[in-house]
Amino acid sequence: MLNLQGIPRLPISLRAIFIILSVLLLVEYNLLLAQGQDQQQTAVLIEVQLPIQNTNIGGITRALDSAIENAGKAKVKNQRPWLLIRFLPLSENNQIRSDFGACNTLESYLSSPSLTRRCRTVAILNGKYADHAFLPVLSCSKLIVSPETNIHGPEADTSLLTSEVKDDYRRVAEAHKHFPASVIEAVLDPTVALHEVTTDESTFFATGVERQELFDKGKLNSSTAISVSGDILTLDKLIFNQQSAITVMPTNDTTLATELNIAPTRFLKSSGPIGEIHAVVVDMAQLQSPSRIRDKQILINNLADQHNLIIFQFESDGAHTDELINLANTIADLRYEEVKTVAYIKDHARGAAGILALACDEIYLGPEGSLGGFGNSTKLGELTFEIQETLLALEKTTTREWSLFYRCLQPTIELHIFTRAQTGETRGFCPQQIMSLDDKDQWTRGTPLNDRRHFNAEDLQTLGHLQGVASDLSAVLGNYDLKLSDVEIKTTTGLSGFLNEVAHSDWFLWATLTMAIYGLIAELAAPGLGVPGLISLLGFGLHIWARHLNGTVDALEIILILIGVICIGVELFVTPGFGLFGIGGICSLLFGLILSAQSFSLPTNPFQRQQIANSFLGIIGTIVGTVLLYQISIRLFGDSWIGRIIAPKNNDLATAQRNNWNEAMVHWEHLVGQTGQTTSRLSPAGKARLGSKVYDVVSDGEMVSANSMIKVIEVIGNRIVVSKSS
Structure with a gap:
C-alpha cells in the first residue's frame, strides 16, 4: 500500500481546484476523442441549371429547402452540414439569361440567418458564366471553381446595370470577400x-x-x-488563384469530398447520382398495350438496382391511362432510391405518356418536341376524388403542379399561368387546383395556356419545368459528360419482351397482312381450300396476335375479322356468286383491320381522326399493293410449281394469256356453244365450269341443280346465259 504519510495535505481550496480541472480535462479529452472518431462532414449536393428566373426561383428554393432537410437528418450532432450548389452554365445556343430579381431573391435566401444557422454554403462553378447568377455565387460562404471556369460581366448591355444593381453586387462582395472591391468594379464596368x-x-x-x-x-x-x-474583364484562374477565399480544382464529386472532408456515407445528392455515374437509356416508344407497360415497369425496377441515372427516351402516342399512371408512380419513386431520372422527348409524348415525362426529375425537349396533347389514351372523364388524390401524390413526389398531369390526361381543361406577387413565382394551375389552395388570394391569374392542348419548350420554360432543348440523345448525354458509347439503350427484357418487340415492328405487321390478303386472293382464284387458304388463315392469325400484343385488338376487332373471313368463305363454297355475303364479308374484314390498327374504336379528338385516316389509307394501300404483287407473281412464275399453287387453273400459260385478254376486254363470245357442268345451283345465277375455268353464269329461266350439264346459249357483255343440256 502506498504510504502517503510523508506527503503534506493540500488546502481544501487547492484540492477543489485540482478536482475541477481534472473533470474539465476529462470532458475535453472525451470531446476530442469523439471528434477524432468522426471528423468527416455531412454534405448535400444540388444542381441549379441556369438561367435563374422568376418562373423557376420558387422551385429552386423549395429544392434547396428539401436538400437542407435531408442533410439535417444525416448530419452528426453539433455539426453544420455543407450545402453544395453546382451552378450549371447555359448552353452556347441558349440566349436566355438569368433575371436580376430572381438572382437577388436567391442571394437573400442564401444569406439569410435561417439558412446559415443550418448549413454552410459552397458555390461550385465549371464552365462559362455571363449573367446575374454571379450574385448568388458571391453570397456563398465558400467558392470552388474548376481551372477552366470563366466569369464575365452579368449584362452584355452595361447600361442595364443601374446604380442600385451595382450597389447590391458591392454589398454582397464586401460581406463575403471572395473578390476585392476593385475586381468587382472592373467586372461591372468595362x-x-x-x-x-x-x-x-x-x-x-x-x-x-x-x-x-x-x-x-x-x-x-x-x-x-x-x-x-x-x-471586358474575364475572371479566370489567373485571378482565382490569387484569392485566398477561392479554391481552384476539378469539381467532380471525388475531389469535392476530399477537399471538404465529406464522409462517403453522408455525401447526399438531391434526386441524382452520387459519385460515379452509372447511366442507362430506356426506350419508351412501345407503350401501346398493358403487357408492354408492365414489361417496362419490370425493366425499370431491375435497372434501378444497378444504375443511378436513367434517361427515358419518349416517342409515344399514349394508351392505357391506368397502367401509365402506375408506371409514372414507379418512375417518380426512383428519387427515393437516389436514382436520377431524365426525360427526353425529341418529337412527342402524347396523352397519358406525358405524365411519365413529368414524373422525371429533369425534362429535355427536341426543337419541335411536345408533351401531352391529344393522343390514344382513354378519355379520363370528370375529375373524381380518386383521380385527384392520385395526381396529388404525384405532385408531392415530383414537386410539379398536379394540374400539369391533369392536362396530359384531359387536354381540354382550362389552364392558366399564375404568379405569386410576393415572390414572383410562376405556376400553371387549372381552376380546380387554384380554388383548392389555401393561399389562392396571393396568386394572380395571367396568360392562358389553352391555344395548344400540349406543352412545348416555351410553355415548360415559362413554368420552370424545362431543363433544356436538345437536338438528339447525344446532346442530352453531353450534359452528364456521357457519350452514346458509354450507355446501353434498353427496350425490353426476356422472351416476352422479344416477342413484343417483333409484334410491334412495322415490317411484321404489314408482312403478315400482305400474306393474309395474298392467300385470300389466290384462294378466290382457285375454288376449294388449298395452300393459299392456309397461308391466308396463318397470315390473319399472326396479324391479330401482333395487334393484340400491341393492345389495339379487342373482342370487337376479332369478331369483325372472323365474320369477314367466314362470309367470304360462304360466298366461295356455299352460295357462289358475288352477293350479300361477299360484299358484307369484305366490308367487315376491312373495318376490323382498320380498327385493329389503333387502340380506339371511334375517334374523339383531332389526333385520333388523323390516325384513323392514316390507318384506312394504309390498309387500302396494302390491299392494292398485294393485288399488284399477285398479278406480277402469276406472270413471273407461270407454269412452275409455285405458279400452279397460287393459280392452279391457269397453269397453261397460253390459255391463261388468251382468257385473261378475253376477260379484260369483256369479250366472252367465244364461249357460245360450249358445254360444261354447274358447280353450284343456278337460281338463276350461280357458277359453272366451262373447260378449265369457272364462270359466273345465269340460267335461261329454269332452276338448274349443281353438277348438271349445261350449254352456253348467249353472251351479252359479261352476262353468260346457259341452258340445261341433256
Whole structure:
C-alpha cells in the first residue's frame, strides 16, 4: 500500500481546484476523442441549371429547402452540414439569361440567418458564366471553381446595370470577400481598368484610379495591366488563384469530398447520382398495350438496382391511362432510391405518356418536341376524388403542379399561368387546383395556356419545368459528360419482351397482312381450300396476335375479322356468286383491320381522326399493293410449281394469256356453244365450269341443280346465259 504519510495535505481550496480541472480535462479529452472518431462532414449536393428566373426561383428554393432537410437528418450532432450548389452554365445556343430579381431573391435566401444557422454554403462553378447568377455565387460562404471556369460581366448591355444593381453586387462582395472591391468594379464596368500592383507591403489588384493614386504618392513599385479601360474583364484562374477565399480544382464529386472532408456515407445528392455515374437509356416508344407497360415497369425496377441515372427516351402516342399512371408512380419513386431520372422527348409524348415525362426529375425537349396533347389514351372523364388524390401524390413526389398531369390526361381543361406577387413565382394551375389552395388570394391569374392542348419548350420554360432543348440523345448525354458509347439503350427484357418487340415492328405487321390478303386472293382464284387458304388463315392469325400484343385488338376487332373471313368463305363454297355475303364479308374484314390498327374504336379528338385516316389509307394501300404483287407473281412464275399453287387453273400459260385478254376486254363470245357442268345451283345465277375455268353464269329461266350439264346459249357483255343440256 502506498504510504502517503510523508506527503503534506493540500488546502481544501487547492484540492477543489485540482478536482475541477481534472473533470474539465476529462470532458475535453472525451470531446476530442469523439471528434477524432468522426471528423468527416455531412454534405448535400444540388444542381441549379441556369438561367435563374422568376418562373423557376420558387422551385429552386423549395429544392434547396428539401436538400437542407435531408442533410439535417444525416448530419452528426453539433455539426453544420455543407450545402453544395453546382451552378450549371447555359448552353452556347441558349440566349436566355438569368433575371436580376430572381438572382437577388436567391442571394437573400442564401444569406439569410435561417439558412446559415443550418448549413454552410459552397458555390461550385465549371464552365462559362455571363449573367446575374454571379450574385448568388458571391453570397456563398465558400467558392470552388474548376481551372477552366470563366466569369464575365452579368449584362452584355452595361447600361442595364443601374446604380442600385451595382450597389447590391458591392454589398454582397464586401460581406463575403471572395473578390476585392476593385475586381468587382472592373467586372461591372468595362470602362474601369484593372491592374495587379506591387507595393512595399504586398501585391494586390487595383483599379486604374487607385493605381494612379499609388503612383502619385510614390508607393507603387510595379504594376501589370489585367484589363484596360473599354475591355471586358474575364475572371479566370489567373485571378482565382490569387484569392485566398477561392479554391481552384476539378469539381467532380471525388475531389469535392476530399477537399471538404465529406464522409462517403453522408455525401447526399438531391434526386441524382452520387459519385460515379452509372447511366442507362430506356426506350419508351412501345407503350401501346398493358403487357408492354408492365414489361417496362419490370425493366425499370431491375435497372434501378444497378444504375443511378436513367434517361427515358419518349416517342409515344399514349394508351392505357391506368397502367401509365402506375408506371409514372414507379418512375417518380426512383428519387427515393437516389436514382436520377431524365426525360427526353425529341418529337412527342402524347396523352397519358406525358405524365411519365413529368414524373422525371429533369425534362429535355427536341426543337419541335411536345408533351401531352391529344393522343390514344382513354378519355379520363370528370375529375373524381380518386383521380385527384392520385395526381396529388404525384405532385408531392415530383414537386410539379398536379394540374400539369391533369392536362396530359384531359387536354381540354382550362389552364392558366399564375404568379405569386410576393415572390414572383410562376405556376400553371387549372381552376380546380387554384380554388383548392389555401393561399389562392396571393396568386394572380395571367396568360392562358389553352391555344395548344400540349406543352412545348416555351410553355415548360415559362413554368420552370424545362431543363433544356436538345437536338438528339447525344446532346442530352453531353450534359452528364456521357457519350452514346458509354450507355446501353434498353427496350425490353426476356422472351416476352422479344416477342413484343417483333409484334410491334412495322415490317411484321404489314408482312403478315400482305400474306393474309395474298392467300385470300389466290384462294378466290382457285375454288376449294388449298395452300393459299392456309397461308391466308396463318397470315390473319399472326396479324391479330401482333395487334393484340400491341393492345389495339379487342373482342370487337376479332369478331369483325372472323365474320369477314367466314362470309367470304360462304360466298366461295356455299352460295357462289358475288352477293350479300361477299360484299358484307369484305366490308367487315376491312373495318376490323382498320380498327385493329389503333387502340380506339371511334375517334374523339383531332389526333385520333388523323390516325384513323392514316390507318384506312394504309390498309387500302396494302390491299392494292398485294393485288399488284399477285398479278406480277402469276406472270413471273407461270407454269412452275409455285405458279400452279397460287393459280392452279391457269397453269397453261397460253390459255391463261388468251382468257385473261378475253376477260379484260369483256369479250366472252367465244364461249357460245360450249358445254360444261354447274358447280353450284343456278337460281338463276350461280357458277359453272366451262373447260378449265369457272364462270359466273345465269340460267335461261329454269332452276338448274349443281353438277348438271349445261350449254352456253348467249353472251351479252359479261352476262353468260346457259341452258340445261341433256
